[in-house]
Each structure stands twice: as structure tokens, then as C-alpha cells.
Amino acid sequence: MPSNSIAAAIANEFTEADTDLYRSSLIGLAFLLFVVTLIVLGIAKLLLLRMNRQFGRTH
Amino acid sequence: MAIPVRRRAADIAAFLFASAATAFGLLWLFWILWTTLRQGAAALTPELFTQMTPPPGTTGGLLNAFYGSAIMVLLAVVIGAPLGVAAGTYLAEHGRHSRLATVVSFLNDVLLSAPSIVIGLFVYELLVVTAGHFSGYAGALALAMILLPIVVRTTEESLRLVPDQMREAGFALGLPRWRVTSQIIYKAALSAILTGILLGIARIAGETAPLLFTALNNQFWSANLNGPLANLPVVIFQYAMSPYDEWHTLAWAGAFVLTAFVLILNLLVRFLARKGTHR
Numbered sequence: 001m002p003s004n005s006i007a008a009a010i011a012n013e014f015t016e017a018d019t020d021l022y023r024s025s026l027i028g029l030a031f032l033l034f035v036v037t038l039i040v041l042g043i044a045k046l047l048l049l050r051m052n053r054q055f056g057r058t059h
Numbered sequence: 060m061a062i063p064v065r066r067r068a069a070d071i072a073a074f075l076f077a078s079a080a081t082a083f084g085l086l087w088l089f090w091i092l093w094t095t096l097r098q099g100a101a102a103l104t105p106e107l108f109t110q111m112t113p114p115p116g117t118t119g120g121l122l123n124a125f126y127g128s129a130i131m132v133l134l135a136v137v138i139g140a141p142l143g144v145a146a147g148t149y150l151a152e153h154g155r156h157s158r159l160a161t162v163v164s165f166l167n168d169v170l171l172s173a174p175s176i177v178i179g180l181f182v183y184e185l186l187v188v189t190a191g192h193f194s195g196y197a198g199a200l201a202l203a204m205i206l207l208p209i210v211v212r213t214t215e216e217s218l219r220l221v222p223d224q225m226r227e228a229g230f231a232l233g234l235p236r237w238r239v240t241s242q243i244i245y246k247a248a249l250s251a252i253l254t255g256i257l258l259g260i261a262r263i264a265g266e267t268a269p270l271l272f273t274a275l276n277n278q279f280w281s282a283n284l285n286g287p288l289a290n291l292p293v294v295i296f297q298y299a300m301s302p303y304d305e306w307h308t309l310a311w312a313g314a315f316v317l318t319a320f321v322l323i324l325n326l327l328v329r330f331l332a333r334k335g336t337h338r
Contacts, residue, residue: 007176011271014180027184030177037172045165 006033092318099311107312112278112294115303121313123280123289130282131195131274131290132264135202140256143207147214147252152240164215171208178204179269187273195288198274205266206259213255217248254328261324265317267292291317 006029017023096103106120113119146163154160179201186197221244229239245252270293277289291313298310 007174007268010176010180011268014272027180030174030180033174034177037174038169041168041172045168 006030088322092315092322095311095315095318099308099313099315102305102308102312103315107309107316111280112289112298112309113305114278115301115306118305119309121291121294121309121316123277124291124294124313125316126280126282127195127274127277127288128264128291130284131199131202131270131288132260134196134199134284135206135263136256136260138199139203139206139259140210143210143256143259144214144252146207146211148218148240150211150215151218152244153236167208167211170204171212174268175205175266176268176271179272182269183272193273193275193287195274195284195286198270198288198290199284201269201273202263202266205269206263209259209262210255213258214248214252217251217255218244220251221247250331250334254332257324257328257331261321261328264321264324265292267296271296 010026010030014023014026017026102120104120106118107122108120108125109122110118110120111123112121146167150160150164150167154163182197182201182204186200187193190197225243225247226239229243234242270290274290274293275287276293276297277287279289281288295310295313295317298306298313301307
């Protein structure tokens with residue numbers, strides 16, 4: 001089955017988005033993508049912070 | 060004392076594996092260069108740099124795309140680099156250990172990892188929708204937003220590498236903080252900061268997604284930043300998807316020039332960084 005990524009969907013379909021709902025949906029997708037990166041980044045930061053607390057006390 | 064055979068064998072094996080891994084990594088770069096060169100060779104003529112993007116069925120070059128890309132990257136650097144250096148200076152010098160600096164640093168990481176297409180859409184809503192037309196300014200702003208966090212991060216890192224003794228020496232002479240930063244710390248970290256800016260340029264030169272909705276494209280010669288502006292990545296994107304053979308060849312040639320440009324920029328970075336450490 002052919003698959004699509006969020007970024008590719010926005011890039012390919014944004015020029016064809018003729019209704020407000022269509023356009024809003026694509027921008028909503030962009031928002032979702034942004035939230036996903038935010039969550040992943042937050043988890044990474046949390047792990048780093050915990051590691052610093054465990055091993056970096058002496059500094 | 061002779062080295063035991065087992066240890067020597069292990070050493071040779073480790074060396075071979077490491078070399079193989081390096082070769083494997085380099086293979087892709089040369090493969091990309093070779094493929095783009097082979098496919099685009101027919102269009103790699105002086106006309107590539109002297110003529111406009113052609114309509115289907117005729118020959119032409121990519122001059123307007125090169126020009127548009129260059130001008131937008133330049134403008135992005137003019138907007139993004141001073142801001143980035145200033146913010147990086149705050150994080151490394153003035154705001155050290157402060158709560159605000161931690162928050163700014165995290166937000167900078169968010170911007171650094173934000174998908175470029177999201178930045179493109181944001182600038183589209185911000186500038187293109189309000190102005191009612193696509194523009195080179197919007198494209199430059201989108202590129203600047205990608206460049207900014209890279210410069211902030213590299214500036215911060217390179218300023219942190221400057222030993223504290225140099226700051227103390229400056230303070231001992233009675234210099235105010237801003238003079239210590241601008242005349243001692245910047246001098247010591249100059250090549251590292253420049254390296255960061257060049258790496259940022261290498262990064263934004265090939266960005267397609269943020270330009271797709273902001274600068275769009277222009278088939279004709281245009282130096283008007285307030286209108287749609289031709290640019291290399293979007294031209295490559297459009298020509299590669301087109302059904303015309305001449306356009307495919309042009310897209311390959313453009314891709315080759317872009318890859319070679321980024322490669323040369325990275326070599327320059329290497330050269331600069333080495334100069335910085337040997338001083």
C-alpha cells in the first residue's frame with residue numbers, strides 16, 4: 001500500500017486545497033507534526049535532566 | 060617484547076571495520092555526486108549560469124534560480140545571523156545558570172527540530188496571506204527561522220569553549236562586561252562562530268519545503284523581493300516531477316551544483332575550524 005508522510009501530504013496537497021476546511025485540515029496536520037516533535041524533544045530533555053541529576057551531582 | 064598474535068589480529072580487524080564503515084558512509088556522498096553529475100552532465104554548460112529557466116521544449120539555464128536562492132539565503136543570513144549570535148552570547152555569557160536561559164535554550168531546541176514545512180506554513184500565514192501574494196521576503200524569513208536556532212546553538216557552544224581565565228583576565232584589567240565579550244571572547248571564538256554560520260548556510264541552501272509556500276517560484280528573471288522569486292530547490296522539485304526530458308536534465312544539473320556547493324562550503328568550514336584550533 002502506498003503510504004504518505006505528513007510533510008509530503010502538506011507539500012503535495014496544499015496547492016490543491018480549495019476549501020477552507022481542506023486548508024485548515026492541512027495546517028492542523030502541521031500542528032500535529034509540530035506537537036509530535038515537541039513531545040519527543042521533551043522526553044529527550046527529561047532523560048538528559050535525570051541523567052545529569054544521577055551522575056552529575058559532583059559538579 | 061613481541062605483541063601477541065591475537066592482539067595484533069584484533070587490532071587489524073578493528074582497523075578494517077572502522078575503514079569499511081568510513082568508506083560506507085562516504086560511498087553515498089560520491090554516489091549522489093556521481094549520479095547527479097551523470098544525469099545532469101548534458102546541462103552543465105555555460106548556459107546553465109547565463110540563461111533563464113526555459114519553457115518546455117527549449118533549452119535554457121537556471122540563472123534566475125541561482126540568483127533568487129543566493130539573494131534569499133543572503134537576506135536570511137542578514138536577518139538570522141546577528142540575532143543568533145546575540146542570543147547565543149546571552150545564553151553563554153550573560154544568562155549563564157539563569158532560569159530564563161534554560162527556558163530559552165529549550166525553546167531554541169524546539170525551533171531547531173521544528174519540521175521545515177511547518178515553518179514554511181507559518182510564514183505563509185504570517186506574510187503571504189496578509190500580503191495577498193508570494194514574495195522573496197517571505198522565503199528569506201522562513202530560511203532565517205531555520206538558520207537562527209543553528210547559529211544560536213553553535214555560538215553558545217563556541218563561546219563556552221573559551222576558558223574562563225580569559226574572562227577573568229579581562230575583568231582584572233577593569234574592562235566592563237560588554238568589552239570583555241566583544242573584544243576578548245568574540246576574538247577567541249571568531250572562527251568557531253563563523254563556522255556555525257557557514258554550516259547554517261549549508262543547511263538552508265537546499266531547503267525546499269519552507270520556500271514552497273513562501274517564495275513559490277518564478278519562471279522569469281526577477282530581482283523583485285516583493286514578488287514570487289525563483290529559487291533552486293523549488294525549481295529542482297518542479298522540474299524533476301515534470302514530464303519533460305530537458306527539464307529533468309536541468310533538475311539534475313541544479314542538484315549537482317547544489318550538492319557541490321554544500322560540499323565546498325563544508326570543506327571551507329573544515330579549513331576555518333582547523334585554522335582556529337592551530338592559532
